[in-house]
Amino acid sequence: MRQSTLDNGLRVVTEAVPHARSLAIGAVVNCGSRHEEPAESGLAHLCEHMLFHGTSTRSAIEIGRHIDLAGGSIGAFTTRDYTCYHACVLADYRYFILDLLGDLFLNPAFPEEAVEREKQAVQHEIAMGRDRPSQLVHERMKQSAWPGHPLGRPVAGSPGSVERLSRAGLIDFFGRHYRPGNIVIAAAGQLDHDDFTAQVHDAFWRLTGAAPKNESGPPRFTAGFKVVELPSSQSYFSLGFPAGPFGHPDRIATHLLAHVLGGGLSSRLYRALREDAGWVYDIEADYQAYRDAGALTIEGSTAPELLPRVFATALREFADLVAGRRPTDAGELARARTHLLSRHHLGSEDMYTRMSRLATQELYLGHPVPATEVADQIQSLTGDQLACDAARFAASLHLLNTVIGGPALEADAIHEMASSADELFEQVKSTGEVSCH
Amino acid sequence: MSSTGAPARDITTSLLPNGLPVITECMPHVRSVSVGVWIGSGSRRETGSENGISHFLEHMLFKGTETRTAEDIARSVDSIGGNLDAFTTRELVSFNTKILDEHLPRAFEVLSDMVLNPAFREDDIEKEKGVILEELKMEVDNPEYQLHELFSSRFWGNHALGKPILGTRGTIRGFHQTMLRDYHRRVYVPGNLVITAAGHLKHDELYALAAEQFGGLRGDLRLAPETQPAPKPEIILKNKRLAQVHVCLGVPSVPMAHEGRFACYVLNTILGAGMSSRLFQNIREREGLAYSIFSELNLFRDAGWLAVYAGTSRESLPRVIELTLAEFRDLKENALPEEELRRAKDHLKGSLMLGLESSSSRMANLARQHMYFGRFFSLDEMLESIERVSADEVMEMACEFFQRDRIALTVLGKLDGLRIGREDLAC
Numbered sequence: 001m002r003q004s005t006l007d008n009g010l011r012v013v014t015e016a017v018p019h020a021r022s023l024a025i026g027a028v029v030n031c032g033s034r035h036e037e038p039a040e041s042g043l044a045h046l047c048e049h050m051l052f053h054g055t056s057t058r059s060a061i062e063i064g065r066h067i068d069l070a071g072g073s074i075g076a077f078t079t080r081d082y083t084c085y086h087a088c089v090l091a092d093y094r095y096f097i098l099d100l101l102g103d104l105f106l107n108p109a110f111p112e113e114a115v116e117r118e119k120q121a122v123q124h125e126i127a128m129g130r131d132r133p134s135q136l137v138h139e140r141m142k143q144s145a146w147p148g149h150p151l152g153r154p155v156a157g158s159p160g161s162v163e164r165l166s167r168a169g170l171i172d173f174f175g176r177h178y179r180p181g182n183i184v185i186a187a188a189g190q191l192d193h194d195d196f197t198a199q200v201h202d203a204f205w206r207l208t209g210a211a212p213k214n215e216s217g218p219p220r221f222t223a224g225f226k227v228v229e230l231p232s233s234q235s236y237f238s239l240g241f242p243a244g245p246f247g248h249p250d251r252i253a254t255h256l257l258a259h260v261l262g263g264g265l266s267s268r269l270y271r272a273l274r275e276d277a278g279w280v281y282d283i284e285a286d287y288q289a290y291r292d293a294g295a296l297t298i299e300g301s302t303a304p305e306l307l308p309r310v311f312a313t314a315l316r317e318f319a320d321l322v323a324g325r326r327p328t329d330a331g332e333l334a335r336a337r338t339h340l341l342s343r344h345h346l347g348s349e350d351m352y353t354r355m356s357r358l359a360t361q362e363l364y365l366g367h368p369v370p371a372t373e374v375a376d377q378i379q380s381l382t383g384d385q386l387a388c389d390a391a392r393f394a395a396s397l398h399l400l401n402t403v404i405g406g407p408a409l410e411a412d413a414i415h416e417m418a419s420s421a422d423e424l425f426e427q428v429k430s431t432g433e434v435s436c437h
Numbered sequence: 438m439s440s441t442g443a444p445a446r447d448i449t450t451s452l453l454p455n456g457l458p459v460i461t462e463c464m465p466h467v468r469s470v471s472v473g474v475w476i477g478s479g480s481r482r483e484t485g486s487e488n489g490i491s492h493f494l495e496h497m498l499f500k501g502t503e504t505r506t507a508e509d510i511a512r513s514v515d516s517i518g519g520n521l522d523a524f525t526t527r528e529l530v531s532f533n534t535k536i537l538d539e540h541l542p543r544a545f546e547v548l549s550d551m552v553l554n555p556a557f558r559e560d561d562i563e564k565e566k567g568v569i570l571e572e573l574k575m576e577v578d579n580p581e582y583q584l585h586e587l588f589s590s591r592f593w594g595n596h597a598l599g600k601p602i603l604g605t606r607g608t609i610r611g612f613h614q615t616m617l618r619d620y621h622r623r624v625y626v627p628g629n630l631v632i633t634a635a636g637h638l639k640h641d642e643l644y645a646l647a648a649e650q651f652g653g654l655r656g657d658l659r660l661a662p663e664t665q666p667a668p669k670p671e672i673i674l675k676n677k678r679l680a681q682v683h684v685c686l687g688v689p690s691v692p693m694a695h696e697g698r699f700a701c702y703v704l705n706t707i708l709g710a711g712m713s714s715r716l717f718q719n720i721r722e723r724e725g726l727a728y729s730i731f732s733e734l735n736l737f738r739d740a741g742w743l744a745v746y747a748g749t750s751r752e753s754l755p756r757v758i759e760l761t762l763a764e765f766r767d768l769k770e771n772a773l774p775e776e777e778l779r780r781a782k783d784h785l786k787g788s789l790m791l792g793l794e795s796s797s798s799r800m801a802n803l804a805r806q807h808m809y810f811g812r813f814f815s816l817d818e819m820l821e822s823i824e825r826v827s828a829d830e831v832m833e834m835a836c837e838f839f840q841r842d843r844i845a846l847t848v849l850g851k852l853d854g855l856r857i858g859r860e861d862l863a864c
Binding site for chain 2: 067265275345
């Protein structure tokens, strides 16, 4: 695992994996939807799309052909915090990909008519998301939990905001953010760091400019309860609680708690709601970490008439886990630890996973973390650390933000859910603070 | 011969005394082992009230064995970090897991116990019905899935190949203990099973584990013989309040083991797989009419289809169909440019090589090759077959596939008086 910085400030992190035949390369820009002004909502994502629409030396079709020639897979995605352009190819195609990425980053043409067409494609993408109820409630929950903060806005923007985006806005946004100090090139697979860095240099040395400062500051997590009426047969729910950011020392503890709660076949939510009650097919807890904030979510779907019961049970399971009434026991801790550890080792066999670990660690922490160090952190996680992390969740349980999507709900059902939540918060409060060292 | 310099695959097959094949591939440079138990019959072998039983059985196998509760199974799997994965398709069922090499004996023991000794407890069956009915509703809330089911349920007329994998509310409600036990006894037999594994392992080790667990398994497959389906292209327009209009336009293609399959792969790649494909370039890039547009091959033992999917808007729908038909026409009438053929072949070859890098993809590849081809193709052999495809072959295939009367069309979304007739599908 090695790191170098080019003269222009662009960072290169690599991990050589001797027996791999393939190579995963990622060009990650510290620029996501959270770096947009309110009027720019959707710009980072549109920018990602537009980079494939032609440079001063390649037309869009030439870029498409170049990509398909390499076989493998090449693509890009935009998150709240960053934009990632990635490729998994046979190792021989290494320079072929770097050369293409360099061209996309240095010479984008943003052709006027392509901008208008791509805005239409993005409108279709937003519509597709609206047709997926589980995705819709997830996005709405984040919007509602971080209101007025750019982290809460949907990555792709809204139909209205996308409509207003312009070529001039794109060029300005691109110029401000696609700067070498803002970019990490990460790679894992069959490579030699020095050769690779020299090739990155050849492709990117002409990129100049200083990285911008992000002014938005961390968001505050807000409680809420919202019902979105949808023409679906099931009720979809997203329950969110505030959690630590990516760099938080308890990040692994939180992953472990999420796993015990709703990560697998032996998780508490799966046991209670699917195996014991048979009320749900889909139930999951997950931890999402961003640069300066995070959320722990409980999501799933059920029949509308079962929703109040599923909601109450899910909340009760979470409260029991974090508020000290039924904390993680030794068996659960051991199982979850082995599980995370195995996942970690198994993930290391996949070049894409390795590459994206390198890139996000460099981006969020400023340095890549050796795989053995992560394994040690998992291995050495103690019950006390977990209890401490759980106590933090217990203290902010009342910040629960709920979004329900599905058929209209009776006032009674809403009332039942609200009171079961209030009752629980009251009980947790009366058990007092859990001390945390 | 263009050799890739790829080391030959280290594949070993042996049969247990009862005939059950155990196939392994050693990959010395990985730490993982992927192992799977595969059942060679899926939803298409079910008849009448059995529809959905293969999938139901797949679920029930997680619910406990004679000596383990569901929770015991879940805990053992969880504690070795494996993700016990199972899925049911129209032609097979798979139970598989990927673990670190040291966990293989334990993982295999749990996997075998699940597959061989399910308890089928009454109350678990009833609870699982509830879970699967929720799964069914969730699938209906997913437009892409609903579109696919609508399309496939009618594409094969009334043939079992078109029946939903999950079954219907009616058939699911009707499942009971005797029926499940009976189906399990008839189908989970040596001649219908195959065990495959790939990764950091020794063949003899896995063979010994398999012999210990599966050696005592007896019985012959007792299912009605498979019949060949006949496609029945129809136009189905279904109104639903959705933000997008979803469309699927497909034609019958060759079956899985057909000698022309490589030409078929090339045709599909050129038409709608990848960023330089014609549909992506002309419908998405040039006109911005869709975000998601691609073509896909669905190949079975004795039949198959090639279909184009798009998510678009009501206004753009006629144009999307028109442009798709125009591509069909062009592929039939105009010679394929050499450069485009070259690109498609390179793309396929690259995907093939990268697709065989992980232990899990090789484990699945072993099972599919065994079940569909009865032999193993080396990487070089497959690369050569792709290389041999000629522009003429692709054009012949296009002429055979793309005919007005062979096209099936399904549209799902807000239709606002949409009318499409057979005459609108000329190509």
